Amino acid sequence: NAGVMQNPRHLVRRRGQEARLRCSPMKGHSHVYWYRQLPEEGLKFMVYLQKENIIDESGMPKERFSAEFPKEGPSILRIQQVVRGDSAAYFCASSFGQGASYEQYFGPGTRLTVT
């Protein structure tokens, strides 16, 4: 049973380009969370999605960032016109259910470097 998969593991983008980060949740999981880890900091919640719905995007920057979790396929975190400050590790987690008692399983992360 494969765990949470994220790709790419490393992504390099020049300022102004777009970055697309993918997250495939564990089989049977329909709840996805994205977290961002800036250099030398802890993880910060960005967005929570269920299939085809954004439930909570309170941690997402207001501009340039968007997320989706379509009916078919992986969840995508999209960053438009990247800037150096977007350089970070982006982690995805998935869970089977919605409640706080459901375990979250983390992927290996995508390390974005903006040059």
Add this chain to the structure above:
Amino acid sequence: AQKVTQAQTEISVVEKEDVTLDCVYETRDTTYYLFWYKQPPSGELVFLIRRNSFDEQNEISGRYSWNFQKSTSSFNFTITASQVVDSAVYFCALLPGGTSYGKLTFGQGTILTVHP
């Protein structure tokens, strides 16, 4: 609002020493969950433990032990007889039970370096 504080930014020990990583949390919820994660140099997050607020029993798993004290809002993590492979960043995290979904709040992390 939820908050997790890991006051120790960096700890350096010599192999075989015991080391305790502190974690203090704030929440208004009466039901909540506490976690510890390990982030080795390779970067992935490794789940270590999950505790709910109703279970204050200390837990031991091999060389790892956790001390949960609601009276001081602390959930400290001790590694006994540390090894070089324990070198990593360790994160404490909080999940309020009152929320309808699992939005984790992480501490800043403690960098543990174990020297041979």
